[in-house]
Amino acid sequence: MAMTMHVDIVSAEGEIFSGQAELVVAPGQEGEVGIAARHAPFLSPLKPGEVRVKSEGQEPLSFYVSGGMLEVQPYLVTILSETAVRAKDIDEAAAQEAKRAAEEALADRSGRMEYAKAQAQLAEAVAQLRTLENYRKGRA
Template structure:
């Protein structure tokens, strides 16, 4: 039997997931991290991307997070996300529209937009679409 770790994924709106897992993979700012039971404690800032909760050898649950904080203790992982959603619940039409709007804003060279904000919105939409695509392939 594999050593498990308790995982909580919460957003500002609600608790998204709570349960045991063999591994958790999360998009930390410095790169993706993998966390198993009895991991050394740490706290990291997360970038937009996919959090994968490996429940068993045959089941992995994908979630999209827009950023936030990852807290790791030896027996518990807490994902405090700005926004979190199960991959199956991602609104593809909204993500495509956000991507289109961000690309349009970045193409505007008039100087009337906040390019950093538009780039962040584009990254957010692209990560949502990647998470949804990976979920559909599995």
């Protein structure tokens, strides 16, 4: 039996996942972070992207997070995010529309939306679509 740790993924709307896992992969600001039980404690900001949770004997789970914070303790991983959604629940049409709107705003620099805000919205939409694509490919 592999060593496990407790994982909590929490959004502003509530708890998205709580359970035991062998491995968690999260989108850290400096790149993907892989965490197994007994990992050294640390805190890290997260960028928008996919969180993968692997539990013994189960299919890996995939989640989209809009950024947030990752807290790691030897037997506990906590992910706090403004938005967190199971990959299977991502609204592809809404993500495509958000991507299109952000790209338009970036192209129209005199537009109503701030450039930095449009960049952030584009990054989130692309991350949602990439998470959904990975989920469909079974890469979770």
